[in-house]
Amino acid sequence: MIIGILGAGSWGSALANLLAGNGHDVTVWSIDEKEIEMLNTYREQRDRLPGVHLNETITFTTDLEQTIKGKKMIVCAVPSPFIRSTAKKIAPYITNDQLIVNVSKGIEEATLTPIVEIIESEIPGAKVAVLSGPSHAEEVGIGIPTTVVAGARDMDTAKLIQNTFMNDVFRVYTSTDVTGIELGGSVKNVIALAAGITDGLGFGDNTKAALMTRGMAEILRLGTAMGAHVETLAGLSGMGDLIVTCTSKHSRNxxxxxxIGQGKSYKEAMAEVKMVVEGVYSAKATLKLAKKYGVDMPIVEEVNKVLFEGKPAREAVVDLLTRDRKAEISVEE
Known part of the structure; x- marks a missing residue:
């Protein structure tokens, strides 16, 4: 298959390598001329994915039209804040027979819209799907066994993505629950920020286990209110992604x-991480969705207060622990 990839960061580069290794013809686009020059010179994403040699067959370019035209599949790997602007740019080149596969995670704050719907709104008639799950680029890039889920509104499209990406170290399941896949992949980043904060405060495994479990409860409450399937949220793109993002050394969130737990502002933390921290951008949107659907999400609420209202992180943890006493599961008599 002939494939174009939008975004030459760590994830775009790792997927380009995977797809080229599967025998596909791959072209990767970036708006950054210096980034493309680096990739063409060294065949390595030295800033984002150091140590991973990129397949010699991959074409790297700043020419957007070249990346789109004639490709059967377009993989969108740009950071979530730039999805809408990128969709506007590619719209003139997209044809109805092309499939756009989103591999980024996030919710647009202004519209409370997940990424697949953003792309669909900017490119009417486009066929858009999603690929998500516990899949750090640093591990996919070196062939560490990984499992993800391909989501599309029809199963044939999901199976096409499955067949395109899957190999002996990259297993792909299929689903038609696009909402659940996107929501799980977005909200888990907010919970992962909270998990990192507890680490920065010096708390232990007990604390993180509690936070991840209650964070999953919040994801389930919001997801089911929005029509997502419980099985999706309990699967790879929900629970699986939550586990890896809350615990991994590779997790930017x-x-x-x-x-932040050590006292830095979110702006200072993002500057030090040197990558887009998706959870910061999704935090406000998730809280707005919670209020829209009447869902209780205390962890998300406290993360927002720490990020944007200057609330001390330790105080936020105490407030979570001293909330009104409740049963873990509500059971009707």
């Missing part, structure tokens, strides 16, 4: 949270 967990690492940013750690720095």
């Amino acid at each position: 967990r690492n940013a949270g750690y720095l």
Whole structure:
């Protein structure tokens, strides 16, 4: 298959390598001329994915039209804050027979819209799907076994993505629950910020286990209110992604949270991480969705207060622990 990838960061580069290794013809686009020059010179994403040699067959370019035209599949790997602007740029080149696969995670704050719907709104008639799950680029890039889920509104499209990406170290499941996949992949970043904050405060495994479990409860409450399937949220793109993002050394959200727990502002933390921290951008949107759907999300609420209202992180943890006493599960008699 002939494939174009938008975004030459760590995830775009790792997926380009995977797809080229699967025998596909891959072109990767970036708006950054210096980034493309680096990739063409060294065949390595030295800033974002150091140590991973990129397949010699991959084409790197700043020419957007070249990346889009004639490609059967377009993989969108740009950071979530730039999804809408990128969709506007590619719209003139997209044809109805092309499939756009979103691999970024986030919710647009202004519209409370997940990424697939953003792309659909900017490119009417486009076929858009999603690929998500516990899949750090640093591990995918070196062939560490990974499992994800491909989501599309029809199963045939999901199976096409499955067949395109899957190999002996990258297993792909299929689903038609696009809402659940996108929501799980977005909200878990907010919970991962909280997990990192607890690490930065010096708390232990007990604390993180509690936070992840209650964070999953918040994801389930919001997801089911929005029509997502419980099985999706309990699967790879929900629970699976939550686990890896809250615990991994590769997690930019967990690492940013750690720095915030040590007293840095979210802006200082993002500057030190040197990558887009998706949870910061999704935090306000998630809280707005919670209020829209009447869902209780105390962890998300406290993360917002720490990020944007200057609330001390330790005080936020205490407030979470001293909330009104409740049963873990509500059971009707």
